[in-house]
Amino acid sequence: MGRPTFLALASVLTLSAGCLGSYGLQPGDGGAKDGGVTMDLAPAVDPTADYHAKVEPILTTACGGCHNQMGGVGIGFLAPPDTLTSLLSFPGLVGPTPDVSRIYVKGTHEGPALTADQKPIVAAWISEWNVFKPAPMDAGAPKPYIKPFVPVMGANSVDLSVLDSTLAGMTITFTAQLVGTSTLELTQLMVHSAPTMGVHIAHPLFVTWDAQYNPTPDPVDSFSNDDQTVNANDTQPLGPGQLFLQGYATGDMINIVFTTIEAKMGTLGDGGVVGSGCKNVGSFTMNAVPQLNGSSGLGLNCASCHAGGNQSATTAFSMVGLTSAPAMACASVRGEVSPTSPSMSTLFKNVDANSGVAHQGGKLSAGDLTTFTNAVTIWINAEK
Ligand code: HEC
Numbered sequence: 001m002g003r004p005t006f007l008a009l010a011s012v013l014t015l016s017a018g019c020l021g022s023y024g025l026q027p028g029d030g031g032a033k034d035g036g037v038t039m040d041l042a043p044a045v046d047p048t049a050d051y052h053a054k055v056e057p058i059l060t061t062a063c064g065g066c067h068n069q070m071g072g073v074g075i076g077f078l079a080p081p082d083t084l085t086s087l088l089s090f091p092g093l094v095g096p097t098p099d100v101s102r103i104y105v106k107g108t109h110e111g112p113a114l115t116a117d118q119k120p121i122v123a124a125w126i127s128e129w130n131v132f133k134p135a136p137m138d139a140g141a142p143k144p145y146i147k148p149f150v151p152v153m154g155a156n157s158v159d160l161s162v163l164d165s166t167l168a169g170m171t172i173t174f175t176a177q178l179v180g181t182s183t184l185e186l187t188q189l190m191v192h193s194a195p196t197m198g199v200h201i202a203h204p205l206f207v208t209w210d211a212q213y214n215p216t217p218d219p220v221d222s223f224s225n226d227d228q229t230v231n232a233n234d235t236q237p238l239g240p241g242q243l244f245l246q247g248y249a250t251g252d253m254i255n256i257v258f259t260t261i262e263a264k265m266g267t268l269g270d271g272g273v274v275g276s277g278c279k280n281v282g283s284f285t286m287n288a289v290p291q292l293n294g295s296s297g298l299g300l301n302c303a304s305c306h307a308g309g310n311q312s313a314t315t316a317f318s319m320v321g322l323t324s325a326p327a328m329a330c331a332s333v334r335g336e337v338s339p340t341s342p343s344m345s346t347l348f349k350n351v352d353a354n355s356g357v358a359h360q361g362g363k364l365s366a367g368d369l370t371t372f373t374n375a376v377t378i379w380i381n382a383e384k
């Protein structure tokens with residue numbers, strides 16, 4: 001049991017790391033980094049807690065008698081105060097996979113082998129540890145990824161801000177459905193940008209994870225050619241908007257690994273400029289805000305739905321920040337107006353009873369519409 005074994009194990013570790021790396025998960029990328037999604041439906045995986053709950057009782061009972069102290073009968077890999085720290089301080093006892101982990105493969109020696117009941121528990125934890133263990137200090141920049149989670153059948157929402165704070169307010173949503181016994185169908189796969197910030201996504205790869213944390217990347221890599229930018233304040237399908245993941249078993253997790261995902265300043269969906277924002281925020285505050293936040297007494301308080309309170313309206317078009325962050329709100333509302341022909345602005349058509357455009361929020365009376373358009377047009381003209 002000398003050096004050559006350690007060298008051989010070291011090279012196995014390197015190979016295996018590269019292999020996991022193709023799913024964006026280097027051993028050590030997991031857990032502690034901010035790359036993990038903490039969705040309500042997915043309890044956060046904690047390999048340290050799972051070690052203490054599931055593996056430590058097995059090892060201390062079956063192995064501790066000879067391995068719980070340095071200089072004892074066997075090597076002291078379960079020495080106090082923390083058996084996990086001791087275990088990890090010996091090279092190769094916990095390797096990149098169970099098969100190359102010496103606590104798992106040791107078998108009968110002066111001590112016993114792990115029993116048939118204990119082996120799968122230890123093996124599952126070794127795999128879990130490799131995916132979710134805290135990142136080493138010297139880790140290179142990994143591909144950004146959403147941590148594995150169990151999708152719910154029905155509507156799912158993945159918060160992209162866990163990847164980077166610049167992605168605040170952005171989500172990927174989809175509807176999940178099991179087709180037959182082993183195909184997970186994701187439909188309505190949509191990317192939602194933030195009110196004043198777009199997002200650039202390239203090559204999102206979906207990966208399925210079984211209960212032992214064995215990853216299976218989408219075998220056909222469905223979105224390998226995808227390279228898309230979703231403008232601020234917009235919602236677009238991710239690639240073609242649907243995906244089939246074969247070989248999915250109920251309870252399996254999925255995650256998404258991105259080659260690129262970054263916040264993107266850019267034009268709004270319908271022509272307003274984000275970044276430079278509005279030309280005349282003062283005019284917006286003076287003329288438009290009282291109409292939008294209900295203080296002018298219109299029959300519809302736009303902000304009651306568009307500035308929170310109503311998730312679907314906020315997603316469609318946000319007025320968040322009318323008084324607290326007027327430059328941001330202005331940039332968002334700017335996307336709904338047309339300075340070249342103010343009367344054609346979406347902002348007006350949606351609440352005009354005669355426009356033929358449907359609006360869940362309802363319509364203004366003829367008198368209110370005149371008050372509204374007159375006041376807001378003063379600001380729109382200031383954006384020319
Ligand atoms: C009765 C005492 C005893 C018990 C109990 C015991 N061992 Fe050991 N173990 C030894 C001794 C002695 C050695 C050193 C000689 C050798 O390598 O076989 C050793 C060495 C080892 C080694 C290091 C050598 C190598 O191959 O890397 C590992 C790993 C190991 N044991 C794992 C275990 C595990 C896992 C358990 C519990 C399931 C366990 N041992 C229980 C006595 C014990």
Ligand code: HEC
Pocket residue numbers: 292298300301302303304305306310312313316317336346347348350351358359360361362364
């Ligand atoms: C009761 C809630 C509610 C109120 C009040 C409301 N809206 Fe809406 N609005 C929505 C919802 C929901 C949507 C998205 C679905 C739709 O287009 O009907 C929407 C969509 C819009 C759109 C289209 C956005 C896009 O992305 O195409 C515009 C423009 C709009 N509203 C303007 C207004 C204006 C102006 C007011 C105030 C005079 C107002 N809304 C009041 C709920 C509301």
